[in-house]
Amino acid sequence: MLPVWVLPLDGPDALRVLHGQTTQDLLHAHAGEEHNTCCVTATARMVALAAVQVRPDGADLIVSAGDAQAVHQALDRVLFPADDVRLGLPQLRHWHGLVQSGGADRAAGWGLPGRAWLLDPEEPLPEPLGAVEPVTAAQQEWLRLRQGIPAAGAELSDAFNPLELGLRPRLSFEKGCYLGQETLAKLNSRDGVKQQLRRFWAPDGVEPPKAGETLLDDSGERAALVTSVQGSMGLLLLRRRCWNQESIAGLALSLPSAAVFDSH
Numbered sequence: 366m367l368p369v370w371v372l373p374l375d376g377p378d379a380l381r382v383l384h385g386q387t388t389q390d391l392l393h394a395h396a397g398e399e400h401n402t403c404c405v406t407a408t409a410r411m412v413a414l415a416a417v418q419v420r421p422d423g424a425d426l427i428v429s430a431g432d433a434q435a436v437h438q439a440l441d442r443v444l445f446p447a448d449d450v451r452l453g454l455p456q457l458r459h460w461h462g463l464v465q466s467g468g469a470d471r472a473a474g475w476g477l478p479g480r481a482w483l484l485d486p487e488e489p490l491p492e493p494l495g496a497v498e499p500v501t502a503a504q505q506e507w508l509r510l511r512q513g514i515p516a517a518g519a520e521l522s523d524a525f526n527p528l529e530l531g532l533r534p535r536l537s538f539e540k541g542c543y544l545g546q547e548t549l550a551k552l553n554s555r556d557g558v559k560q561q562l563r564r565f566w567a568p569d570g571v572e573p574p575k576a577g578e579t580l581l582d583d584s585g586e587r588a589a590l591v592t593s594v595q596g597s598m599g600l601l602l603l604r605r606r607c608w609n610q611e612s613i614a615g616l617a618l619s620l621p622s623a624a625v626f627d628s629h
């Protein structure tokens with residue numbers, strides 16, 4: 366279970382507004398569809414991970430990680446009286462994912478197949494969820510690190526952009542102008558990404574680093590910034606010149622399962 370915030374936008378201009386304020390192409394989305402996206406600053410720095418659920422009368426922006434209040438305030442600032450859209454207050458919901466082999470691709474979250482439910486906190490669990498043991502917070506964090514899902518206060522910060530975090534499927538480079546588009550287009554067209562997300566594992570005998578620690582390569586130069594740690598596993602941002610390395614500072618490196626990069 367994850368607490369998420371739903372920002373409802375009602376009216377025929379809802380998708381147009383979200384199209385211009387998030388990184389995904391939404392103008393041609395249809396009712397019943399869900400599209401993963403990012404909320405970023407004007408310089409393409411991360412603010413939140415989100416999904417857009419399209420309704421016949423509008424759309425819901427579901428903020429799964431990050432500052433939902435900041436996203437709500439940003440949307441409120443860009444709305445004009447001529448816009449045929451009404452922005453509602455953020456609503457707390459609980460997101461539940463059930464991993465099932467053969468389920469819908471990525472429907473369970475974490476880049477895994479299965480099913481998902483978005484429920485009111487007071488709503489009883491549906492039968493499929495009530496029949497299984499929920500994962501613990503530690504197991505949930507292990508899944509997040511394995512898949513490479515950014516978290517608030519760690520990878521999800523104004524220090525990083527979506528291309529660095531492997532969030533390419535959430536971006537559109539074909540649609541017109543949107544918040545952060547100019548910076549993302551330059552990074553993409555000029556191959557300007559200077560660091561990428563990696564998963565690390567500390568083998569026996571190697572002390573795991575701490576979150577926020579800078580790692581050095583064999584020549585003593587800065588090579589990576591550690592962002593998350595759980596036990597002997599975690600996530601870090603690896604500098605470009607080290608992308609092909611399989612280890613750094615004694616740590617084994619690998620690509621997170623859900624991260625997508627053009628090159629590595």
